[in-house]
Amino acid sequence: MNTKAIALLALGHCLIDLCQGVVPALLPFLVPERGFSYAAAASLVFAISATSSVIQPLFGRYADRASAPWLLPASIVLAGGGVALGAQASHFAVVFCAFGISGLGVAAFHPEAARSAHLASGDRRTTGMSLFSLGGGLGFAFAPSLTIFIEHGWGTIGLLGLLVPTALVAGLVTRAKAAKRPAQGASGRAQLEHGVDDWRGFAILSGATISRSIVFYGLNTFLALYFMRRFHQSSEQATPALALFLGTSIVGTVLGGFLADRYSRRGVIRVGFLGAVVFLGLFARADDPTVALRLLVPLALFIFLPTSVLVVLGQEYLPNRLGMASGVTLGLAVSVGGMTAPLLGRLADRHGLGIVFVILWWVLVVAAVQALALPPMKSREMPCETGPGPE
Numbered sequence: 001m002n003t004k005a006i007a008l009l010a011l012g013h014c015l016i017d018l019c020q021g022v023v024p025a026l027l028p029f030l031v032p033e034r035g036f037s038y039a040a041a042a043s044l045v046f047a048i049s050a051t052s053s054v055i056q057p058l059f060g061r062y063a064d065r066a067s068a069p070w071l072l073p074a075s076i077v078l079a080g081g082g083v084a085l086g087a088q089a090s091h092f093a094v095v096f097c098a099f100g101i102s103g104l105g106v107a108a109f110h111p112e113a114a115r116s117a118h119l120a121s122g123d124r125r126t127t128g129m130s131l132f133s134l135g136g137g138l139g140f141a142f143a144p145s146l147t148i149f150i151e152h153g154w155g156t157i158g159l160l161g162l163l164v165p166t167a168l169v170a171g172l173v174t175r176a177k178a179a180k181r182p183a184q185g186a187s188g189r190a191q192l193e194h195g196v197d198d199w200r201g202f203a204i205l206s207g208a209t210i211s212r213s214i215v216f217y218g219l220n221t222f223l224a225l226y227f228m229r230r231f232h233q234s235s236e237q238a239t240p241a242l243a244l245f246l247g248t249s250i251v252g253t254v255l256g257g258f259l260a261d262r263y264s265r266r267g268v269i270r271v272g273f274l275g276a277v278v279f280l281g282l283f284a285r286a287d288d289p290t291v292a293l294r295l296l297v298p299l300a301l302f303i304f305l306p307t308s309v310l311v312v313l314g315q316e317y318l319p320n321r322l323g324m325a326s327g328v329t330l331g332l333a334v335s336v337g338g339m340t341a342p343l344l345g346r347l348a349d350r351h352g353l354g355i356v357f358v359i360l361w362w363v364l365v366v367a368a369v370q371a372l373a374l375p376p377m378k379s380r381e382m383p384c385e386t387g388p389g390p391e
Contacts, residue, residue, distance in 0.1 A: 001127070005116070005120035006132055008176055012173055013135035015166065016076065016079050018143050019139075020143075022146070024143075028224050028225060039342055039345040045221050047096045051101075055107040073171070078108070082105060087159045110330040114315075114323075118322055133257070144224075144239050145240075148236065198317045201377075209328075215280070215337070215363055218341070218363075222348065227241045241292075241293055250304075252301040252307070253308060256304065256305035257309065265309050272304070275301075277368055279298045279299040311329045
């Protein structure tokens with residue numbers, strides 16, 4: 001496993017998902033400060049998710065067919081710049097469009113980065129992918145605390161500080177790709193074209209990924225607001241619940257990759273979804289904020305166990321289309337969850353936030369059923385190389 005390549009890809013993933021995580025973390029501040037309804041605020045999550053949802057598989061197909069050394073650094077610039085600059089706008093429409101541009105950067109990053117991580121992981125695929133996914137988990141986990149710190153220190157203008165790490169990470173990726181470009185080429189892609197594509201297995205996996213994404217985005221969007229409404233907490237008191245949930249996700253992501261490399265890909269996915277069904281049900285019934293907060297730990301562990309495993313299994317179901325598989329499992333299927341946020345917001349406006357968590361529980365039940373239906377691999381793709389770096 002090429003650890004330097006994985007580390008750099010994980011760093012880029014961290015920044016990309018940090019930008020995504022800042023958007024829902026801003027909602028407890030934007031709702032009272034700018035008078036946004038729950039539905040309008042949730043639409044900002046939709047903005048960054050919808051663009052990546054529709055376009056990401058196309059970037060994945062492009063990554064399978066052509067070398068694009070500019071794609072990763074350009075995507076980082078779009079993702080970071082869109083959030084940092086869009087947060088300065090006072091009009092909802094401008095913020096919505098800017099966050100949509102950031103989503104375009106997200107769409108461009110994930111397929112090529114996941115394909116490169118697959119190459120760099122060698123025969124330790126889920127371990128390598130879990131480390132790559134860990135970068136994204138760290139970004140999401142840091143986003144709430146960072147947003148609170150910036151909001152209380154400088155207000156939304158402080159988010160312009162995101163432009164600094166954006167420029168630095170984009171520069172590092174550009175430099176690495178310029179150094180490694182001669183070592184990779186069409187021959188590297190050709191070596192991957194073997195094995196049997198299992199579209200049925202991939203379709204079932206994509207359904208489970210979509211269901212998990214709806215639950216994740218629902219929790220990421222409404223968790224702090226739920227604590228504010230149900231337990232009468234302030235935004236400062238409620239936001240740490242989101243930070244705890246996302247922070248625990250780091251452990252779940254790494255643990256899932258470790259277990260999948262040693263045991264069963266499908267087994268880890270099934271245990272993750274079944275455990276999440278149990279603990280989300282317990283969380284929704286909790287009447288005490290301390291109990292609810294503690295239940296977030298096992299809930300996050302089980303929800304995030306399948307994170308990297310879903311991506312790797314998707315790549316193994318479609319060994320001839322790594323970029324497309326990555327674009328769907330990291331992009332389209334995941335971003336659909338963000339696109340459902342406005343609908344959940346409308347339901348919350350009409351019926352209260354409690355109905356959102358009931359719906360999320362039923363979606364998890366569907367995900368567990370889909371996980372149980374995952375077929376075994378038709379063939380196993382053999383590792384062809386460890387990868388010289390982010391390609």
